[in-house]
Amino acid sequence: MRLFLLLFSLTLMQNLPAQQKAVAASPKTMPVLVIHGGAGTILKSQMTPEKEKAYKAALTEALQKGYDTLQKGGTALDAVETAVRILEDCPLFNAGKGAVFTHEGKNELDAAIMNGKTLAAGSVAGVTTIRNPVSAARAVMEKSNHVMMVGKGAEAFAAVQGLALVESAYFFTEERWKGLQKALEEEAQPSGVVDSAIRHTPSALRQPENRDNKYGTVGAVALDQYGNLAAATSTGGMTNKRFGRVGDAPIIGAGTYANNASCAVSCTGWGEYFIRLVVAKTISDLVEYKKMPLKNAADEVCMKQVPALGGDGGLIALDKKGNIAMPFNTAGMYRGYIKNGKLQISIYKE
């Protein structure tokens, strides 16, 4: 009888998809999903009730659909891709549709994704025709022997993989276009930044009114029922960027990192500082090698190292136990999570 039951169970398991087999073999982890929609000078005094409602609705949709994926047995990778795609498709955020414009009036998009179980990673930078850069990053990870592809080459690869390509007009939004015009006008003024990319007047880049030219990146980190972590980040970069500038989002270790041995991290902020400090990997190493609790590690880098160097921004981080950290050293950060089935969304400082 025991043998019969065993054989019966084995037969059942063989008919189950691979993911569900894993479930049958080990106790389920309670899934967690955390997302961000960018840090910056987000002040309640400058927000209309309509705008706040729209942001919260978009964050809620991304969280719910990503979490649905996790509840249906999807992987952490599936969940972060799902959530980030929704934020990319939403014109409110600086990623995919709604991305900021470059100096030449184009949208150059960067994205990355990483699997904490295998340390597999993929990223694209400077792409202009891929509707969902995060899915292109995933294709680089899963369908190529490479980790990072840039520019036209990355677009050619996305085409080979059958990803949705769009005309550049798809990414156009009135608000971002106005943002570029404002930045160009400021440049044209005698007292303004002659070229924001070249250091004629370095301090000008730090003026409060154009700080947010750098922000609005989106990202997600997830823990699935198989106990695996994943991270993804997507961005349009800086308004009025030039010279093929690449920020931290598509740099594995800087803006995006995931490792089951430590944590998953997605960053948003002044990318140059996040690259120089290799922010995501540093948090992972503080957890893995210095045995810091996740929150302390995230605070150490985001609230101490980044401001000490002169940068700002925020990040989301998640470890295998479901601990969440969402530090930011700016006025606000669009952020939220679903944990134990409970949804929580925040914008300003608590």
Next chain:
Amino acid sequence: MRLFLLLFSLTLMQNLPAQQKAVAASPKTMPVLVIHGGAGTILKSQMTPEKEKAYKAALTEALQKGYDTLQKGGTALDAVETAVRILEDCPLFNAGKGAVFTHEGKNELDAAIMNGKTLAAGSVAGVTTIRNPVSAARAVMEKSNHVMMVGKGAEAFAAVQGLALVESAYFFTEERWKGLQKALEEEAQPSGVVDSAIRHTPSALRQPENRDNKYGTVGAVALDQYGNLAAATSTGGMTNKRFGRVGDAPIIGAGTYANNASCAVSCTGWGEYFIRLVVAKTISDLVEYKKMPLKNAADEVCMKQVPALGGDGGLIALDKKGNIAMPFNTAGMYRGYIKNGKLQISIYKE
């Protein structure tokens, strides 16, 4: 009398250049310079005496000129740039002149540089017209507000900065061209890799005969008399690369990192694995946060983590005390250093 001497000293110091002031103010550190010319299947059985002599002469020139810079009061940054420029100009190495060819028969170059004192960093990727990519990386670091620039944008920036631009024919070498033809022929064979960038036959990439398509990167790490560290790396990437592939060399934290608080690192090898493990920053964090001696940290990542994931390669690392590590898990690595005025060059396993 004492006051007079003090005033006299101060007057003297004010007439000295900034760097020499620093010397006057603190005891000199003994400078150290370490370089590599790539790891790979470098076997004594396949080397001619003439070829070995040529490699040693090139490594010696890079070391001596870089060390001269340090002895004359130059910074670690000056030394690593000097050494890497010499290796870029030498057709023996896969960087600058002598770079491998892409699938389309072009040379796409990547480079990075980092200042361990300030954590300032610069990098370029996918550039085709810049004679010395390491100097372009330095210009990005010092003359822009950005860290990373790619493709045509990076070339436009280099032009604005007055760097030497060359026709693509400058990078041509017969040996690398033959390497591409061989790779293309292998692809064309029914049993071969249909496209080495796409995973039709993943195992094919690991065949011994085309392993070295991935190697030959050059790099340098230095410690100057002011006690500061710097690192630089430059590469042509992989033979027959496609889709705008970017490797670890220009990724801050992966192939290149420098931090006075820990060490300076430059890597060479199968870039994808070095990106996924964020190799250079991991070594830095093992030193800074886990308090590992430099050699142990370098071995932990290069001899354990990289092979465990399936990758291979090597690296050079240097800390503030002048400790050197040069691990590699391949048959050989072109490498050398000058320490305490003594020059040492090696190619094979000791």
